[in-house]
Amino acid sequence: MSKILIVGGVAGGASAAARARRLSEDAEIIMFERGEFVSFANCGLPYHIGGDIQDRSKLLLQTPASFLARFNVDVRVMNEVVAINREEKCVTVRNTLDNTEYQESYDFLLLSPGAAPIIPIIPGIDNPLTHSLRNIPDMDKIIQTISVNKPEHATVVGGGFIGLEMMEAFHQLGINTSLIEMADQVMTPVDREMAGFVHQTIKDQGVDLRLGVALEAVEYKPTQSVANEDAGEDSDHQHLTGELALTLSNGDTLNTDILIMAIGVKPETKLAVDAGLDLGELGGIRTNEFMQTNDPAIYAVGDAVEEHDFVTGEQTLVPLAGPANRQGRMAADNMLGRQETYQGTQGTAICKVFDLAIASTGKNEKQLKRDNVRYEKVYVHTASHASYYPGAEVVSFKMLFDPENGKILGAQAAGKDGVDKRIDIMAVAQRAGMTVEQLQHLELTYAPPFGSAKDVINQAAFVANNIIKGDATPIHFDEIDNLSEDQLLLDVRNPNELKNVGYLEGAINIPVDQLRDRMNELPKDKEIVIYCQVGLRGNVAYRQLVNNDYKARNLIGGYRTYKFAKA
Amino acid sequence: MSKILIVGGVAGGASAAARARRLSEDAEIIMFERGEFVSFANCGLPYHIGGDIQDRSKLLLQTPASFLARFNVDVRVMNEVVAINREEKCVTVRNTLDNTEYQESYDFLLLSPGAAPIIPIIPGIDNPLTHSLRNIPDMDKIIQTISVNKPEHATVVGGGFIGLEMMEAFHQLGINTSLIEMADQVMTPVDREMAGFVHQTIKDQGVDLRLGVALEAVEYKPTQSVANEDAGEDSDHQHLTGELALTLSNGDTLNTDILIMAIGVKPETKLAVDAGLDLGELGGIRTNEFMQTNDPAIYAVGDAVEEHDFVTGEQTLVPLAGPANRQGRMAADNMLGRQETYQGTQGTAICKVFDLAIASTGKNEKQLKRDNVRYEKVYVHTASHASYYPGAEVVSFKMLFDPENGKILGAQAAGKDGVDKRIDIMAVAQRAGMTVEQLQHLELTYAPPFGSAKDVINQAAFVANNIIKGDATPIHFDEIDNLSEDQLLLDVRNPNELKNVGYLEGAINIPVDQLRDRMNELPKDKEIVIYCQVGLRGNVAYRQLVNNDYKARNLIGGYRTYKFAKA
Structure with missing residues (x-):
C-alpha cells in the first residue's frame, strides 16, 4: 500500500488524485490545499466577473466531499504544507484556520503548488483598489470592489491572457477601461504583426490601449466620506472607496477606480527550494520526463515546473491548464509503478478578445x-x-x-x-x-x-x-518600408480596392486581369514588388512576370498583413 | 510549348487550368465544358434552394471571361468532347449549340468529367416532377418546380450528403418532407449507431424518415387543369403540375409533389472507355499516383477516378471536392514536368443536418x-x-x-x-x-x-x-441486449437520471459515489456490467470493483451510446 501526499488541489493535483485512485483502491491519498477551494475552474474566473458565467457555483468543479465520495481522497483545505523532511519522508502541515501544525508521512509526494501573480515593486502598489486574479478569493474581492465602488474606470496592466480577459470583463460591465502593456504588443505568444489584429479589435471596442508603456507609480486617494453604518453600509466600504492616480513610464498620468495587475506569474517554488530540490535555469522546479524531481519520491507538475520545449528541446515555463492536467495524470501513473513520459510542451494557446x-x-x-x-x-x-x-x-x-x-x-x-x-x-x-x-x-x-x-x-x-521549390520569391511586410531604388511597387488589385482599403505609397496600379496586356508598362531592369490584398492575385501576377523574364517578388499575405502589422 | 486540353471545367479541371497557367505562361490551355457553367459551387446548390444562400450569382465562382482574363485559358462552354484519338493525340469536340463538330490536338489531355447521379430503373421514374441535383441547370429546374407548383410535400430518396441537404432545404421552405433510405441508416460513411444522432435530429424536426425502405414504382398523375395562357401562365405549367404516387418496398404508398433522387453518383467514364483507357475494379478511371492514366499523355482527376485508400491501400471511389481540387493541381504539375504524387484518400467528410x-x-x-x-x-x-x-x-x-x-x-x-x-x-x-x-x-x-x-x-x-493496457475491460452497446445469466447490469448514475433519461431493463442502481460502501451488495461470482451516462463514472466504478477483485466490464460511451444506436 502506497501513501501519496499531494500539495495543491487544482488542475495537476486534482488530476493526479483521481488517477491514482483509479489505479489503486488501497493507496492512501491525502490532498492538501492551503486555500478554501479545490479543483476550481481558474480559467473561468474572468468570465464570472464579466457576467458570461452567471452562476459562481459552476466554477467549483469538485468539493472535498465529492472527492471523498468518488475517489476516497482525504482533501484537507486550509491546510498548507510548510516544510518537507526528505530524509524522514514526511511533511509539516499548518492548519491555517487555527495555526496548529502537524506531520504527515509519505511514500510519494506530488508537488502541484502552481504559480503566483508577479507583483512588481512599484511605489504605492499595495492598496485596496489593486488586485490580481488567480483564485476564487481574488475573484470575489474584485467582484466586491466593483459592486461596492461602482468604478467608472478600470485599468489593467498586462496584455496576456488574464489581462485581456479582465479588460473584456470590465468593458462588458460598461466600465471604461485602459489596458497598459510594457511591450509593443499584447499576447506575446504571437508575433507583433499578428497581435495587430488584437490591437485593432481592442481599439474598435473603445478600450484605451497603451503599448510600450509601464506603470511606474500608484497613488491611492481614499474618498473623504466614511461608510454610513446607520444606513447599513459595510464598514469595509470606507477602506475600499477612493481612486488611484497612476504614473506611467512615458510621463502620462491616469486616474482609475480599480487596478488589475496581470503581468504574469512565477512558479511557487519556496517549498521545493527549502527542501533542497533542484530548480531549472528558468526558476521552475526541475523534473525528468517522468515528472520526478531530483528526489525520486517527489514528483512535481503544473505551473511550478519547468518543461521541455517540444520544438527546441530547451527548458520552458508554460503555465497552462492542459499540460498541468496531463502531467498530473502521468505523475500518478509513475508513482504507482508505471513508466509514462511527458513528451514536451508546444505551448499551444488561445485567447478570446471580444x-x-x-x-x-x-x-x-x-x-x-x-x-x-x-x-x-x-x-x-x-x-x-x-x-x-x-x-x-x-x-x-x-x-x-x-x-x-x-x-x-x-x-x-x-x-x-x-x-x-x-x-x-x-x-x-x-x-x-x-x-x-x-x-x-x-x-x-x-x-x-x-x-x-x-x-x-x-x-x-x-x-x-x-x-x-523556388516557384515564389517572397517579400515580407517588414521589408516594404525599406525598398531600394531598384525596386518598383506594383499593386495588382482593382482601383476601387485601393480607394477603399488603402495602398502603399508610390505603388503603380495594374489590376491582375489587365497585366498580360499591360506588362510592357513595367521595366525589366527593376525588381517588381507585387502586392494584392492577401497575396493570391499577387502570386498569379508574379508567375506571369517571372515567366516573362521579369524580376519580381510577391508580398506574402498582401496588403492585409502589412496593414494590421501597424495596428 | 505544351498544349493542354481539359475536359470538364469544375473543381479538378478548373484547379488544373489555373495551376498550369501559373507554372507556364506559354502553354496553350483549352478547357471544354459541355454545360453552360464552369467552376461553379456545386456543394452550395442545396443551400441556394433552401434559401441559406440567397444570391444565385454567388455560386458562379468563375466565368469563361474571368478565366481568360486572369489565366489566359480558352474556356469553351457548351462544347462537349465526344471522342479521343490517342494515336493522333486529338479530340473530337461537339458544339452543343449548333451540333457542329471539330478536332483539337493536344500534348496532354486532362479528364475531369465528374460523376453522374445514379437513377435506378424504376417504373415511372422518368417524369417532370422527379429531379436529381448535380449542377446549376438541375438546381434551376428544382427551384422552378417549387416556385410554380408550390409543393406541399416533397420526397427525397437517398440519405447521403445531397439527400440530407435537400431534405433540410425542403423543410426550411416549409414543405412537408419524407426521406427514404434503403439502408438502415443515413450517412453511410459513419456507422449505424453514430447515424442514430442524425436520425433523432431528423425526427425531432418533424421529417418523415423511412429507413430500410426502397422506392419501387412511381406513378405520375398530372393535374387535369391546363395552364391559363390568357392569364400569362407559362405553357410549361401544365406539364409540371401534378403529383406522384410512390410505391415503396414495404408495401406503403406515398403521394408527393416533388421527388429528388439522390442515391449516389457513378463516375463518368464513357469517353475514357471509348478511348480504351483502363478502368479500375470499382468502375472509375484508373490512374497511377501521378494521376496519369495508362496513356501517359492523358491524366484524370476528380469524381471520375478511382483512388487509393489511405488506410487500406485498396481502390476506392471518393466523389468529394477536396481530393478533386488537389488532384487537379497535381496533374497540372505533372503535365508540366514535375513529379507530384497523390497520397491516397481518407474520405474525410462532414454534413450539416439541421x-x-x-x-x-x-x-x-x-x-x-x-x-x-x-x-x-x-x-x-x-x-x-x-x-x-x-x-x-x-x-x-x-x-x-x-x-x-x-x-x-x-x-x-x-x-x-x-x-x-x-x-x-x-x-x-x-x-x-x-x-x-x-x-x-x-x-x-x-x-x-x-x-x-x-x-x-x-x-x-x-x-x-x-x-x-488492460486497465479497462470494455463492453459495447451492441452486446448489451445479449447478456448471459452470468452477467449483472449495474447502473452507477443517480436515481433521477434513470428516471429522466431511461435505463437498461434489469439493471440494479448503485450511484458511483455510494459504491465503496455498498460493494458488498454485489456478487463476486458474476461479471458486473457497469454503465453510466457516458462511460466516465462507469470507469471509476469499474476500477473500484476490479481493484476489489470483482469481475467487471464498463459500457464504453455509456447509456448515451446505447440509446442513440436505437434511434
Missing part, C-alpha cells in the same frame, strides 16, 4: 530569431468556410517552417471563426513531425458550412511549398 | 469488419468546450484503432459544435501515422470558449489506452 480569437502553437518568430533558428514564414488570409455560405470570416494565418526541410516550427492565427481548429490542426501536425510538404495533402472536413475544398492550411502549405 | 454536424475520417467499423481488419473502438461524449462556459454542446465521438499497436483506423463524430475540429484533428493524426498512445499527449488550444484542458480527443485517447 469577437476575435488569437491562437498559436510552437515557436514564434521572435523566439526563432533569438535562438538563431533558420526559418521562413508565410501568411494567408482566407475564409473560415466556403465564402458563398453565410457566416464565413477571414482566418489570418501565419506559419513558420524550416526552408530547407519544410519542418513545421510554429503557427499563429487570428479571426472570428475557425481559429481554434486551424491551430489545433497545426499542433497535431507539428507534434507528428509533419512537413509543410505533407500539409498540402491534408484531407480536412469540407462542406460549405464548415470549411473549403482547399482549406486555410492547404493554402498556406501551397504557398510555403512554392517558396521552398 | 443544427447537427456529422463527420468522419478513415475507415468505419462496417468496412473494417468486412475487410477482416483487427480493431477496437471507444466512444466518448464530452463538451465541445469548458462546460461552465456558455454554449457548450456534447460532442459524441467514436474512434477506431488497432488494439495491438494503437494505430488510428478511423473516427466519427456528431454534435452541434466542434465536430469539424475533432475530425480534422483525427484526419491529421491518422495521416501522420500517429497512434492512440500519442493522442494522449496532443496539446490542443484551450480557453473556456474553445475547448477543455482535456479535450475530447485526449479523453478518447485515455479510454483507448486504458483498454490497450
Whole structure:
C-alpha cells in the first residue's frame, strides 16, 4: 500500500488524485490545499466577473466531499504544507484556520503548488483598489470592489491572457477601461504583426490601449466620506472607496477606480527550494520526463515546473491548464509503478478578445530569431468556410517552417471563426513531425458550412511549398518600408480596392486581369514588388512576370498583413 | 510549348487550368465544358434552394471571361468532347449549340468529367416532377418546380450528403418532407449507431424518415387543369403540375409533389472507355499516383477516378471536392514536368443536418469488419468546450484503432459544435501515422470558449489506452441486449437520471459515489456490467470493483451510446 501526499488541489493535483485512485483502491491519498477551494475552474474566473458565467457555483468543479465520495481522497483545505523532511519522508502541515501544525508521512509526494501573480515593486502598489486574479478569493474581492465602488474606470496592466480577459470583463460591465502593456504588443505568444489584429479589435471596442508603456507609480486617494453604518453600509466600504492616480513610464498620468495587475506569474517554488530540490535555469522546479524531481519520491507538475520545449528541446515555463492536467495524470501513473513520459510542451494557446480569437502553437518568430533558428514564414488570409455560405470570416494565418526541410516550427492565427481548429490542426501536425510538404495533402472536413475544398492550411502549405521549390520569391511586410531604388511597387488589385482599403505609397496600379496586356508598362531592369490584398492575385501576377523574364517578388499575405502589422 | 486540353471545367479541371497557367505562361490551355457553367459551387446548390444562400450569382465562382482574363485559358462552354484519338493525340469536340463538330490536338489531355447521379430503373421514374441535383441547370429546374407548383410535400430518396441537404432545404421552405433510405441508416460513411444522432435530429424536426425502405414504382398523375395562357401562365405549367404516387418496398404508398433522387453518383467514364483507357475494379478511371492514366499523355482527376485508400491501400471511389481540387493541381504539375504524387484518400467528410454536424475520417467499423481488419473502438461524449462556459454542446465521438499497436483506423463524430475540429484533428493524426498512445499527449488550444484542458480527443485517447493496457475491460452497446445469466447490469448514475433519461431493463442502481460502501451488495461470482451516462463514472466504478477483485466490464460511451444506436 502506497501513501501519496499531494500539495495543491487544482488542475495537476486534482488530476493526479483521481488517477491514482483509479489505479489503486488501497493507496492512501491525502490532498492538501492551503486555500478554501479545490479543483476550481481558474480559467473561468474572468468570465464570472464579466457576467458570461452567471452562476459562481459552476466554477467549483469538485468539493472535498465529492472527492471523498468518488475517489476516497482525504482533501484537507486550509491546510498548507510548510516544510518537507526528505530524509524522514514526511511533511509539516499548518492548519491555517487555527495555526496548529502537524506531520504527515509519505511514500510519494506530488508537488502541484502552481504559480503566483508577479507583483512588481512599484511605489504605492499595495492598496485596496489593486488586485490580481488567480483564485476564487481574488475573484470575489474584485467582484466586491466593483459592486461596492461602482468604478467608472478600470485599468489593467498586462496584455496576456488574464489581462485581456479582465479588460473584456470590465468593458462588458460598461466600465471604461485602459489596458497598459510594457511591450509593443499584447499576447506575446504571437508575433507583433499578428497581435495587430488584437490591437485593432481592442481599439474598435473603445478600450484605451497603451503599448510600450509601464506603470511606474500608484497613488491611492481614499474618498473623504466614511461608510454610513446607520444606513447599513459595510464598514469595509470606507477602506475600499477612493481612486488611484497612476504614473506611467512615458510621463502620462491616469486616474482609475480599480487596478488589475496581470503581468504574469512565477512558479511557487519556496517549498521545493527549502527542501533542497533542484530548480531549472528558468526558476521552475526541475523534473525528468517522468515528472520526478531530483528526489525520486517527489514528483512535481503544473505551473511550478519547468518543461521541455517540444520544438527546441530547451527548458520552458508554460503555465497552462492542459499540460498541468496531463502531467498530473502521468505523475500518478509513475508513482504507482508505471513508466509514462511527458513528451514536451508546444505551448499551444488561445485567447478570446471580444469577437476575435488569437491562437498559436510552437515557436514564434521572435523566439526563432533569438535562438538563431533558420526559418521562413508565410501568411494567408482566407475564409473560415466556403465564402458563398453565410457566416464565413477571414482566418489570418501565419506559419513558420524550416526552408530547407519544410519542418513545421510554429503557427499563429487570428479571426472570428475557425481559429481554434486551424491551430489545433497545426499542433497535431507539428507534434507528428509533419512537413509543410505533407500539409498540402491534408484531407480536412469540407462542406460549405464548415470549411473549403482547399482549406486555410492547404493554402498556406501551397504557398510555403512554392517558396521552398523556388516557384515564389517572397517579400515580407517588414521589408516594404525599406525598398531600394531598384525596386518598383506594383499593386495588382482593382482601383476601387485601393480607394477603399488603402495602398502603399508610390505603388503603380495594374489590376491582375489587365497585366498580360499591360506588362510592357513595367521595366525589366527593376525588381517588381507585387502586392494584392492577401497575396493570391499577387502570386498569379508574379508567375506571369517571372515567366516573362521579369524580376519580381510577391508580398506574402498582401496588403492585409502589412496593414494590421501597424495596428 | 505544351498544349493542354481539359475536359470538364469544375473543381479538378478548373484547379488544373489555373495551376498550369501559373507554372507556364506559354502553354496553350483549352478547357471544354459541355454545360453552360464552369467552376461553379456545386456543394452550395442545396443551400441556394433552401434559401441559406440567397444570391444565385454567388455560386458562379468563375466565368469563361474571368478565366481568360486572369489565366489566359480558352474556356469553351457548351462544347462537349465526344471522342479521343490517342494515336493522333486529338479530340473530337461537339458544339452543343449548333451540333457542329471539330478536332483539337493536344500534348496532354486532362479528364475531369465528374460523376453522374445514379437513377435506378424504376417504373415511372422518368417524369417532370422527379429531379436529381448535380449542377446549376438541375438546381434551376428544382427551384422552378417549387416556385410554380408550390409543393406541399416533397420526397427525397437517398440519405447521403445531397439527400440530407435537400431534405433540410425542403423543410426550411416549409414543405412537408419524407426521406427514404434503403439502408438502415443515413450517412453511410459513419456507422449505424453514430447515424442514430442524425436520425433523432431528423425526427425531432418533424421529417418523415423511412429507413430500410426502397422506392419501387412511381406513378405520375398530372393535374387535369391546363395552364391559363390568357392569364400569362407559362405553357410549361401544365406539364409540371401534378403529383406522384410512390410505391415503396414495404408495401406503403406515398403521394408527393416533388421527388429528388439522390442515391449516389457513378463516375463518368464513357469517353475514357471509348478511348480504351483502363478502368479500375470499382468502375472509375484508373490512374497511377501521378494521376496519369495508362496513356501517359492523358491524366484524370476528380469524381471520375478511382483512388487509393489511405488506410487500406485498396481502390476506392471518393466523389468529394477536396481530393478533386488537389488532384487537379497535381496533374497540372505533372503535365508540366514535375513529379507530384497523390497520397491516397481518407474520405474525410462532414454534413450539416439541421443544427447537427456529422463527420468522419478513415475507415468505419462496417468496412473494417468486412475487410477482416483487427480493431477496437471507444466512444466518448464530452463538451465541445469548458462546460461552465456558455454554449457548450456534447460532442459524441467514436474512434477506431488497432488494439495491438494503437494505430488510428478511423473516427466519427456528431454534435452541434466542434465536430469539424475533432475530425480534422483525427484526419491529421491518422495521416501522420500517429497512434492512440500519442493522442494522449496532443496539446490542443484551450480557453473556456474553445475547448477543455482535456479535450475530447485526449479523453478518447485515455479510454483507448486504458483498454490497450488492460486497465479497462470494455463492453459495447451492441452486446448489451445479449447478456448471459452470468452477467449483472449495474447502473452507477443517480436515481433521477434513470428516471429522466431511461435505463437498461434489469439493471440494479448503485450511484458511483455510494459504491465503496455498498460493494458488498454485489456478487463476486458474476461479471458486473457497469454503465453510466457516458462511460466516465462507469470507469471509476469499474476500477473500484476490479481493484476489489470483482469481475467487471464498463459500457464504453455509456447509456448515451446505447440509446442513440436505437434511434
